Amino acid sequence: MNDKTIVTHNGNFHADDVFSVASLKNIFSSFNLIRTRDLAVISKADIVIDVGGEYNPDTNRFDHHQRGGAGERENGIPYSSFGLIWQKYGLEICQGNQEIADSVDAGLVSTIDAIDCGHVEGVSKGISLSQTISMFNPTWQEDSHFDDCFNEAVDFASRVLTRFIASASGGINAKEIVAHAIENAADPRVIVLEKYTPWKRTVHALSDTALYMVYPSETGQWRIQTVPAELGSFEDRKPLPTAWAGLSDAELQAVTGIDDAMFCHNGLFIAGTKSFEGTMKMAAMALQEAP
Incomplete structure (x- = not known):
């Protein structure tokens, strides 16, 4: 050989x-x-x-x-x-x-x-x-x-x-993890990943209802991210609340009432808190926001 x-x-x-x-x-x-x-x-x-x-x-x-x-x-x-x-x-x-x-x-x-x-x-x-x-x-x-x-x-x-x-x-290995998270979501609009894995292709292939992905960051904090309307699109199925745009720490905490809120991107596609519970509160508030 x-x-x-x-x-x-x-x-x-x-x-x-x-x-x-x-x-x-x-x-x-x-x-x-x-x-x-x-x-x-x-x-x-x-x-x-x-x-x-x-x-x-x-x-x-x-x-x-x-x-x-x-x-x-x-x-x-x-x-x-x-x-x-x-x-x-x-x-x-x-x-x-x-x-x-x-x-x-x-x-x-x-x-x-x-x-x-x-x-x-x-x-x-x-x-x-x-x-x-x-x-x-x-x-x-x-x-x-x-x-x-x-x-x-x-x-x-x-x-x-x-x-x-x-x-x-x-x-490819991430597909199974994301598919399992979609299948077991308490609310099909909010998909929770226990560990971050690439998710966009699988979510678009398997779920028409998913609006937000929740996952831990590498530093142990938590993130909520919007699902794009289409792969590669900058348009989201449902953006985060407009009032959160560009805010961080005390300003974001005051607007959301979430005491460990950390930031929300000005583009309204990602936000974060220090805890899973805080990020899930963000998701619940975002779902209630009028389209």
């Missing part, structure tokens, strides 16, 4: 070949990496990435530059070498969890594929991860060796991939 020879092209590198090699580091604890376009060397390699003009997962050939490419997703995004590697090894990298593997593909892999293949419609603008990887290439003013820079980029990509997997795992 550890004496594999992996080949990718030499010279200038991109996010797809860098992330492909970073992915394989999760499968093989060590391997011999060769960066070349020498066909004789390529033919003898165990795994070939982004070079060689062939896609055949059975023989571990993962190029997409040949005529006709190497296929595309149902949404039309073509596969680059990273996507091809992820198709074969993504599930194993994610410890057999298909939902996590799919989430990483949707959030990371497919975006890098899209940019590499020029299929950029719908891809967020700004400095992309693909551009960041490209900046690891040495400039014409530097004496750095391409292979050394490639290895630095792989180390960076490995860390990014690890965090994407962790984030996907956290979001």
Whole structure:
């Protein structure tokens, strides 16, 4: 397993070949990496990435530059070498969890594929991860060796991939916690989380009636947060009372009558007290406020 020879092209590198090699580091604890376009060397390699003009997962050939490419997703995004590697090894990298593997593909892999293949419609603008990887290439003013820079980029990509997997795992595991909180809410309009977990997608998927989320902060205090009207929207299903806007401590305590009230954001989407009881009082008052 550890004496594999992996080949990718030499010279200038991109996010797809860098992330492909970073992915394989999760499968093989060590391997011999060769960066070349020498066909004789390529033919003898165990795994070939982004070079060689062939896609055949059975023989571990993962190029997409040949005529006709190497296929595309149902949404039309073509596969680059990273996507091809992820198709074969993504599930194993994610410890057999298909939902996590799919989430990483949707959030990371497919975006890098899209940019590499020029299929950029719908891809967020700004400095992309693909551009960041490209900046690891040495400039014409530097004496750095391409292979050394490639290895630095792989180390960076490995860390990014690890965090994407962790984030996907956290979001997926949070679904069960939030779903349980919705199911067991004393009032379906106020959902209480015993520990903060990402909740917006699950709440929007499972509850049309939830208005407020109540949860503890990292410092042990408690928060009440409004549920957005739509995912990504700054409009809320029901904002907190207008009279609370921008107030804190004594001023907020005077208006609410809650002696441990701490703050209310001027945008009326989040407020907090020192105790669970105080935050639940905020929720009860907010529910009574006229829409």
